[in-house]
Amino acid sequence: MSFWRRVACAVLLLVLAISLAANWLAPAGYAKQDREAAGAPPSHAHWLGTDEIGRDRFARVLYGTRISLFLAPAAALISTLLAALVGGLAGYLGGTWARAAMTVIDLFLSLPWLFLLITVRALLPLNVSPAFSVLVTFLILGLLGWTAAARVLCATGSSLRNADFVWQARASGIRGTRLFWIHVLPNMKPVLYAQFWISIPAFILSEANLGILGLGVAEPLPSWGSLLKELEGLVSVGEEPWKFVPLVLLVVVVTSFQLVLSKQDEVAA
Amino acid sequence: MLGRKIARHGLILVATALLGGFLSAAMVRLAPGFDTDEAALDPHLNSQSIQALRQARTEQHNIFRFYLHSLQLAMHGDLGTSISLKQPVSTLLQDRFPLTLRLVSLGLLMGWAAVMVLVFTTALLRVTAYDLLATFMTGLLICVPAAVLALLSVLWNIPGALAIALIIFPRDYRYAHNLVNKAYSLPHIVTARAKGLSELRILFWHVVPSAGPQLLALAGVSVSLAIAAAIPVEALCGLAGIGQLAWQAALARDLPLLMNITILVTLVTLLANSSADVIGYVWRGQQA
Numbered sequence: 331m332s333f334w335r336r337v338a339c340a341v342l343l344l345v346l347a348i349s350l351a352a353n354w355l356a357p358a359g360y361a362k363q364d365r366e367a368a369g370a371p372p373s374h375a376h377w378l379g380t381d382e383i384g385r386d387r388f389a390r391v392l393y394g395t396r397i398s399l400f401l402a403p404a405a406a407l408i409s410t411l412l413a414a415l416v417g418g419l420a421g422y423l424g425g426t427w428a429r430a431a432m433t434v435i436d437l438f439l440s441l442p443w444l445f446l447l448i449t450v451r452a453l454l455p456l457n458v459s460p461a462f463s464v465l466v467t468f469l470i471l472g473l474l475g476w477t478a479a480a481r482v483l484c485a486t487g488s489s490l491r492n493a494d495f496v497w498q499a500r501a502s503g504i505r506g507t508r509l510f511w512i513h514v515l516p517n518m519k520p521v522l523y524a525q526f527w528i529s530i531p532a533f534i535l536s537e538a539n540l541g542i543l544g545l546g547v548a549e550p551l552p553s554w555g556s557l558l559k560e561l562e563g564l565v566s567v568g569e570e571p572w573k574f575v576p577l578v579l580l581v582v583v584v585t586s587f588q589l590v591l592s593k594q595d596e597v598a599a
Numbered sequence: 600m601l602g603r604k605i606a607r608h609g610l611i612l613v614a615t616a617l618l619g620g621f622l623s624a625a626m627v628r629l630a631p632g633f634d635t636d637e638a639a640l641d642p643h644l645n646s647q648s649i650q651a652l653r654q655a656r657t658e659q660h661n662i663f664r665f666y667l668h669s670l671q672l673a674m675h676g677d678l679g680t681s682i683s684l685k686q687p688v689s690t691l692l693q694d695r696f697p698l699t700l701r702l703v704s705l706g707l708l709m710g711w712a713a714v715m716v717l718v719f720t721t722a723l724l725r726v727t728a729y730d731l732l733a734t735f736m737t738g739l740l741i742c743v744p745a746a747v748l749a750l751l752s753v754l755w756n757i758p759g760a761l762a763i764a765l766i767i768f769p770r771d772y773r774y775a776h777n778l779v780n781k782a783y784s785l786p787h788i789v790t791a792r793a794k795g796l797s798e799l800r801i802l803f804w805h806v807v808p809s810a811g812p813q814l815l816a817l818a819g820v821s822v823s824l825a826i827a828a829a830i831p832v833e834a835l836c837g838l839a840g841i842g843q844l845a846w847q848a849a850l851a852r853d854l855p856l857l858m859n860i861t862i863l864v865t866l867v868t869l870l871a872n873s874s875a876d877v878i879g880y881v882w883r884g885q886q887a
Contacts, residue, residue, distance in 0.1 A: 437615060437622075440868050441861065442827030444745070445845065449861050452849035453630040535744050542746035543834060543846060561750045562835070577747055584742040 338589035349396040356389030361550040378572050394552035401468040406529035408472030417480030421487025438477040451545045463548035471533045479525035531587040608873035623858040624666040678859045683851035688859045699840035703825045706763025713768045718775045737769035746831035759832045766828040782810040812879035819875025823868045
């Protein structure tokens with residue numbers, strides 16, 4: 331492992347540990363309002379100041395990081411499983427199945443990602459509880475983000491279908507689902523791992539985009555998207571630099587993911 | 600062969616529009632809240648009027664009938680009426696489309712100009728520090744959400760088209776850089792270098808023709824990226840284009856409007872991809 335990848339791993343672990351310690355580091359919680367100090371600059375009581383309704387920004391950053399860092403992998407897991415099921419199986423079965431799956435995949439891919447996200451999000455009720463909004467946001471990411479991975483897995487499944495060991499397994503009488511689960515799927519593991527890890531930063535960025543556009547996690551729950559929405563109220567960049575802390579943290583985390591995954595990119599391609 | 604390829608793309612375009620239209624109609628029909636009509640809550644309406652409203656909704660219960668009805672209306676240029684803006688969808692699209700087209704075209708032009716300059720200079724100069732700097736800069740830009748770049752463009756008074764260019768540039772650079780690097784490792788290009796051809800000649804006579812069709816395909820794909828980038832840019836910069844309209848429709852759950860925009864965007868994206876594919880095909884044919 332290269333030096334920079336080790337540094338990136340350490341940064342990710344550190345951010346994860348700090349976000350897990352949110353209950354101890356910011357015991358007041360993300361929703362408690364200090365109405366005497368609404369919109370206050372950083373101080374001993376509020377390290378990153380407070381938002382416009384007096385909530386501690388440091389606490390919100392920690393809890394928001396926790397939500398994004400835990401739910402993005404969950405969404406990535408859903409999308410990878412779907413990709414394996416649809417793409418891998420279609421590639422393995424070949425013929426009409428593969429063509430039908432590729433048509434659906436191409437249809438999904440022909441629509442810009444953010445467009446698809448906001449369209450599907452709008453189809454569901456917007457006035458929902460914060461916890462449900464978190465679930466809906468990351469579920470949509472997981473359920474819609476499988477197509478690019480499915481394309482790669484379809485090609486992998488197609489090549490595995492004609493692999494020597496699969497022919498040997500067929501000749502020994504292994505067929506159908508058993509052949510797929512025992513011989514084909516395990517050989518897709520490297521691509522599946524790569525797709526899973528690559529999806530995480532992509533989903534973190536997508537959630538941030540949705541949050542800024544007001545279609546992400548609902549208040550008062552914090553997420554990187556809803557925290558970045560605060561930047562909308564700025565008049566100049568240098569005015570309140572502490573408001574950029576969530577952005578810096580997001581960039582650091584996504585960059586770390588990119589550095590850690592630099593080898594996975596090659597596998598996924 | 601070329602005619603067949605164009606016909607095939609045309610067929611795909613029509614099939615996608617029909618299939619996409621059906622999926623959109625199904626989603627609109629199945630979306631929570633479709634059966635309810637705010638007008639039914641009007642205390643001035645008598646029971647017969649409310650019954651008539653419910654009857655009108657009941658007729659739309661069958662998805663296939665609902666889709667065919669929508670399709671019939673669309674054939675006559677009636678794309679429905681926006682629920683939130685109370686205007687015909689076709690009028691809204693006609694009004695907003697030119698701005699988005701201009702924004703996306705300019706953004707693509709600027710983004711691709713930057714990509715080409717950076718890719719070719721890194722290829723020509725072959726200075727590790729410059730290459731690393733370009734990789735670092737684009738890597739950093741990729742990690743910033745598109746909506747944040749749009750917000751920063753408002754703060755720094757940057758035109759919307761430039762914000763779109765900044766969003767698509769790092770993503771396209773990565774692929775374009777890899778394509779050009781891959782072309783440089785082709786045997787005939789290694790031979791050309793060994794024979795002492797100048798770097799400029801190698802680049803424009805051998806590398807560009809080899810990587811060209813793939814770069815063109817990438818340009819086609821980046822249209823989709825630019826359209827997606829138009830949503831946050833228009834929404835956050837206050838530009839009245841299709842992206843802003845889609846965002847407003849999403850916030851107001853204006854499903855008929857959103858579905859029409861989705862189909863339009865899908866068609867534009869497919870058209871761009873198909874055009875890139877056909878041009879690439881002609882290019883490869885000329886080379887052969």
